[in-house]
Amino acid sequence: MVSMRALRGAAQTSTLRRFNGLLPHRLLRWRRPVWWQELGIIAIGYWLYSLGRNAVPEQESIALRHGRSVQHLQDRLHLNFELSVNHFVAAREWIAQLMDYYYATLHFIVTIGVMVWLFVRRPHLYRGARTVLFATTLLGLLGFYLFPLAPPRLLPQYDYIDTLIKFHTWGSLADPKIAEHSNQFAAMPSLHVAWALWCGIALFRCAKPLWVRVLGLLYPVLTLLVIVGTANHFIIDAVGGAAIVAVGFGAQWALSGRGAFMPPVDAPDFGLPDPPLPGRAHGVRSP
16 A cells, blocks of 8 residues: 555655756755754844834835825725724724734734744744745835835824724834834735734644644634724735735745645654645555
């Protein structure tokens, strides 16, 4: 009987023959990630993220004009339900407080948590997933530079309510002490949605328990509700966030010649369920 691992290896080998990726083959071989190297990469990446996000000229007048244009476009497309959701949230303090703290904290906590989990429990998939996240973030920074955009909360003429200000939530970007260190017009694309989608896909593809996979699918949906309910993003910003994640996966494939969650052919078996293969016979079990 042909083992599942053999089928997986054959499929990957076939793929590599078609396209080996842009990176040298020696960099695509299995190597367990080293914690201090990854911490260094993450630290440099976060420094570049903070530097790039806050160094982009805010261009207030341009950002406000873009915000009005996005609002007009969504009105024309009948995608303008942000205001209704925002008013529903703002009228219920406990919901608004939960969403405000969700927005201020989980963006980093969950993303870092998923990265650590992949590093420890799925080391053969970690590098591919990390490459997707880094590519996604760099694309987000490019979006901030090319299209400065005022979020709904900075467009009071449309009656949006900044729940962070209304309920004096910790971490408000409207707080002068925080605002001076953060670009108020880095809204397009939404990195909150992009990172949440990356986390959700990683958990859905790599986790075994069904409840964890379900939470992975729910996380980006909840994040979308939060960014809209707190008036921090337009729906179109979320679409932009999803788009850069897709491009990030494409960039990772171009570099390696395999999917982000497809381990190297020579990687040991860490007990991860094998990904589906085209034309795979049913009932074949991994040994």
